[in-house]
Each structure stands twice: as structure tokens, then as C-alpha cells.
Amino acid sequence: MIxxxxxxxxxxKGIRNVxxxxxxxxxxxxxxxxxxxxSGDSQVHLVGFPGCYxxxxxxxxxxxxxxxxxxxxxxxLSLGCxxxxxxxxxxxxxxxGRGIDTVVIQQSGGTRSAIEHGLAAVRRIKAQMDGxxxxxxxxxxDLVVGTICGGSDGTSGITANPAVGRAFDRLVTAGATCIFExxxxxxxxxxxxxxxxxxxxxAAAIRASIAKAESYYxxxxxxxxxxxxxxxxxxxQEEKSAGAxxxxxxxxxxxxxxxxxxxxxxxxxxxxxxxxxxxxFGFPNISDNAEIVExxxxxxxxxxxxxxxxxxxGSAIAPVIKVTGNPDTYRRMSEDMDIDAGRVLxxxxxxxxxxxxxVELIKITATGAETKSEELxxxxxxxxxxxxxxxGPSCFPRTPQLR
Amino acid sequence: MSSAVIxxxxxxxxxxxxxxxxxxxxxxxxxxxxxxxxxNVEIGHKLARFALPQFSKVIKYGAPIGSMTxxxxxGDWVHLHNMKSDYMSAHTRAVTGDEP
Numbered sequence: 001m002i003x004x005x006x007x008x009x010x011x012x013k014g015i016r017n018v019x020x021x022x023x024x025x026x027x028x029x030x031x032x033x034x035x036x037x038x039s040g041d042s043q044v045h046l047v048g049f050p051g052c053y054x055x056x057x058x059x060x061x062x063x064x065x066x067x068x069x070x071x072x073x074x075x076x077l078s079l080g081c082x083x084x085x086x087x088x089x090x091x092x093x094x095x096x097g098r099g100i101d102t103v104v105i106q107q108s109g110g111t112r113s114a115i116e117h118g119l120a121a122v123r124r125i126k127a128q129m130d131g132x133x134x135x136x137x138x139x140x141x142d143l144v145v146g147t148i149c150g151g152s153d154g155t156s157g158i159t160a161n162p163a164v165g166r167a168f169d170r171l172v173t174a175g176a177t178c179i180f181e182x183x184x185x186x187x188x189x190x191x192x193x194x195x196x197x198x199x200x201x202x203a204a205a206i207r208a209s210i211a212k213a214e215s216y217y218x219x220x221x222x223x224x225x226x227x228x229x230x231x232x233x234x235x236x237q238e239e240k241s242a243g244a245x246x247x248x249x250x251x252x253x254x255x256x257x258x259x260x261x262x263x264x265x266x267x268x269x270x271x272x273x274x275x276x277x278x279x280x281f282g283f284p285n286i287s288d289n290a291e292i293v294e295x296x297x298x299x300x301x302x303x304x305x306x307x308x309x310x311x312x313x314g315s316a317i318a319p320v321i322k323v324t325g326n327p328d329t330y331r332r333m334s335e336d337m338d339i340d341a342g343r344v345l346x347x348x349x350x351x352x353x354x355x356x357x358x359v360e361l362i363k364i365t366a367t368g369a370e371t372k373s374e375e376l377x378x379x380x381x382x383x384x385x386x387x388x389x390x391x392g393p394s395c396f397p398r399t400p401q402l403r
Numbered sequence: 404m405s406s407a408v409i410x411x412x413x414x415x416x417x418x419x420x421x422x423x424x425x426x427x428x429x430x431x432x433x434x435x436x437x438x439x440x441x442x443n444v445e446i447g448h449k450l451a452r453f454a455l456p457q458f459s460k461v462i463k464y465g466a467p468i469g470s471m472t473x474x475x476x477x478g479d480w481v482h483l484h485n486m487k488s489d490y491m492s493a494h495t496r497a498v499t500g501d502e503p
Binding site for chain 2 (some may be wrong): 153154155157158172187188214230232234235236237238239240241326327328345346390
């Protein structure tokens with residue numbers, strides 16, 4: 001046992017007890033934000049979807065996020081005329097046994113009364129959550145950990161990323177579920193990645209996901225390569241890829257999943273984040289938090305975020321642990337960084353020591369201790385339009401065990 | 404710390420700076436002759452381990468990460484001004500390619 005988790009009515013176990021206030025169109029954003037602010041409760045988080053046009057992916061994502069194991073209750077904020085299927089979402093959340101309410105601004109009588117109604121609903125759901133809280137032993141086998149990198153530089157691929165890879169090896173060995181993604185940042189790595197697949201079908205799915213990423217980014221005109229990457233010493237997409245790929249560690253890859261698909265059994269998974277079909281809605285993920293949101297929709301309790309240049313973001317719903325590989329960045333931004341992997345570069349620690357530190361911090365975070373970004377109040381969230389076909393059965397482990 | 408740079412793989416023809424190196428500094432590299440840094444190069448950036456002819460592959464982590472668009476001497480900074488991706492173009496700000 002690593003912590004005392006929160007047992008949900010659907011049997012899933014969380015490490016936080018969060019109530020999310022969800023705006024279903026940008027027009028309801030202000031009201032939702034005011035409700036969160038006025039609640040004065042750090043465990044009430046703001047999430048939302050800005051678009052008025054309906055989108056199957058966004059609905060699936062919101063269903064997955066609203067029933068995330070860290071979430072105990074949901075308040076939906078609708079303007080009233082947007083395309084989002086709020087009834088379907090509310091029904092799904094209620095079916096999971098979580099507290100749920102919906103405030104429709106047009107029916108409430110406007111901004112002021114919607115905020116009042118929303119605040120009352122938050123207090124009601126929160127009281128319900130607190131009254132019905134069930135704590136339960138939380139094991140490594142319950143834990144889902146995701147990883148992303150952001151603001152990468154020439155140090156990321158030789159310090160923070162391989163240290164996270166070794167932490168993943170330890171976590172998978174201990175029975176946890178680990179997810180890596182950024183297929184657009186692994187272009188050129190499909191050969192060795194395919195060799196780590198547990199079945200030929202999964203190997204084919206890995207290669208197909210990278211080929212899809214390459215053609216998608218080509219159509220966008222840019223790779224996943226930002227100006228700061230170049231300023232940090234990275235010169236090409238494939239150089240960044242080689243450094244990003246090492247975050248996955250050395251364990252066999254047991255499945256390829258898409259956003260909002262929950263890994264059916266523990267092990268290491270690749271999350272395919274690039275939309276299916278012809279490019280339609282722009283860049284796959286427009287910023288790092290879009291990736292964190294997709295990892296959470298796959299059940300991630302914690303995200304390991306490696307950064308060279310120094311990202312400051314956290315996330316709504318699930319804590320983010322920031323690992324910097326650049327010792328200069330750590331010195332400059334130590335208040336934002338949980339782990340200093342730059343010591344590897346300076347000869348003060350080796351990768352195994354940093355990996356042990358990461359695993360230890362995950363355990364402490366699971367007990368409820370706040371990460372640096374949580375302490376600083378970071379609760380970023382972004383969800384935009386995408387299109388996905390569901391994964392076929394051959395993308396998952398052959399003998400799934402029930403979680 | 405033994406060297407200002409890391410050689411990530413025996414086959415690599417570039418090395419990565421563990422700290423900012425200064426123009427004229429003698430850099431020792433595991434398993435190959437010393438090079439002289441030909442300019443200031445920042446942490447995380449790459450130095451040529453050997454002479455790199457135009458159109459040759461740049462090797463890091465033992466794998467190609469792009470091709471030289473111009474030739475480089477041992478100790479030269481290797482970056483967007485003299486190499487490019489073999490896959491797709493990078494988008495950069497004007498600052499890239501300036502003195503660090």
C-alpha cells in the first residue's frame with residue numbers, strides 16, 4: 001500500500017477528492033470561473049470546452065474526465081443553446097455514482113443568479129462528497145502515471161527524460177500502469193519502439209501511429225518543434241524525438257490507446273494523440289496541457305512533466321510533478337520544479353538516484369502532499385476539437401484483467 | 404566533473420555541452436582527440452567532435468538527427484545554421500543562429 005485512496009462508487013480509486021465545475025461553451029466560462037473563485041475551496045477546479053459546435057471526442061473526453069478517479073462531484077455550466085450534449089454527460093456522471101448538477105444560465109435568469117445557483121450546488125455536492133467519503137488502501141496496481149515533456153532543450157534527453165524512463169521501469173515492475181505519448185515527437189523512433197511491443201498487432205499499431213503523426217504534422221507545415229527547443233540546443237525533430245522517446249523506459253509496450261480509453265490492465269502503454277482521418281481541426285495538441293488532459297482522460301492520477309527550458313504549468317484534476325534536466329533552469333526556477341535532474345549533468349547524482357526520487361515523490365503525492373504547481377495554484381486545463389476512431393481490440397493486451 | 408561535454412554514444416560525431424563553454428577552451432572528449440571550442444556555446448548545445456563535411460549525417464545517441472548544410476571544423480557549434488532535419492522543417496524565432 002502506498003496511500004489511503006478515495007474509493008468511488010464505480011470501484012475506481014483516486015488520490016484527490018476534487019469537485020469540477022465544467023463550462024460547456026466559452027459563453028459559460030465567466031460564470032463557472034466565478035463559482036470556483038467564490039467557493040474559496042482549493043479542491044474545486046475549473047475545466048471546460050470552449051466550442052459551440054458539438055464534437056464526439058470532446059463529449060467522450062468530458063465523460064472520462066468527469067468520472068476520473070480523483071473526481072468526486074461535477075457541476076455543469078451551460079449557457080443553454082450550445083451544441084454540447086449536457087444531458088448525455090450528466091447521465092453518464094450520475095451513472096458512475098458521483099454527485100452531479102447542471103446550471104443553465106438562460107434558465108437561471110442570467111449571470112448573477114447562475115453564480116448563486118451554482119455556488120449553492122457546489123456546496124450541496126461538496127457536502128454530499130464529504131459525507132460519503134470512503135478511504136481505501138491504494139496500491140501501485142491502482143496507480144496510473146503519465147508523462148509528457150514541454151520546453152525541451154539539449155539537456156532533457158540526457159537527464160530528465162531517461163530518469164523518468166527509469167522511474168517508469170520501476171513503476172511498471174511494481175505493478176503500476178504507465179502511459180507515454182507525443183507520437184509526433186517520436187518520429188524516427190518507430191523501429192525500436194515496435195520491437196518492444198508484446199504482440200505483432202501492437203507493433204503494427206505503434207508503427208501506424210507514428211506514420212500517421214508524421215503525415216499529420218507534415219500537413220500542418222510544422223513538426224512538434226518550438227523555437228525554445230532550438231534555443232536550448234535541439235536542431236531537428238528527430239533529435240528531439242530521440243530525447244523524448246527515452247521517457248518510455250525499457251519495459252515491453254503492452255498496448256496502444258487513444259484519448260479517453262482506459263488501459264484495461266497494468267503495464268506500459270503508448271497513447272496515440274494524433275487525430276484519425278484527414279487533418280481537420282488544426283494541430284493535434286496546441287499546448288502541453290492538452291496532452292496532460294488526454295493522459296488524465298486515460299486515468300492518469302499523476303503526470304511526470306519533464307522540462308529543460310522551464311515550464312511552470314500544473315493541471316486541474318490531477319497533480320503534475322515537474323522534473324527539470326537543466327541545472328541552470330533549476331537554479332532559476334526552483335520554486336516551480338519538484339525534481340532537479342540537472343544534478344546528473346553536473347555529476348552530483350546518477351539517473352538511478354533521480355529515478356528513485358521520482359518514485360518516492362509519486363508515493364508522497366499519492367498520500368495528498370501537494371506538488372509545487374499545486375501549491376502555487378496552477379490548475380490549467382484545455383480541451384479543443386479532434387476526431388478519433390475507437391481503437392480495435394488488437395491494440396490492447398490479450399488477457400485484460402479487470403482493474 | 405571530468406569534461407565540459409558528454410559523448411552520448413561511441414558512434415556520435417557531436418558532443419553535448421554540460422555547461423556553457425568559452426571560445427578557445429580546450430575540450431577533452433572520451434576516446435578521441437581534444438577539440439578547441441571555436442566560439443561560446445551554451446549548455447545543452449552541440450559541438451562537432453570531428454570535421455563534418457557538407458551533406459554528412461549528424462550522429463547523436465548513435466542515430467542520425469539530420470544532415471550538415473555547411474561543413475564544420477572540430478569544436479564548431481552544430482545547430483540550425485549549419486545542419487537541418489531530414490524529416491521536416493523547424494519553426495524558429497529570429498534569435499536562433501545568433502551568438503549565445
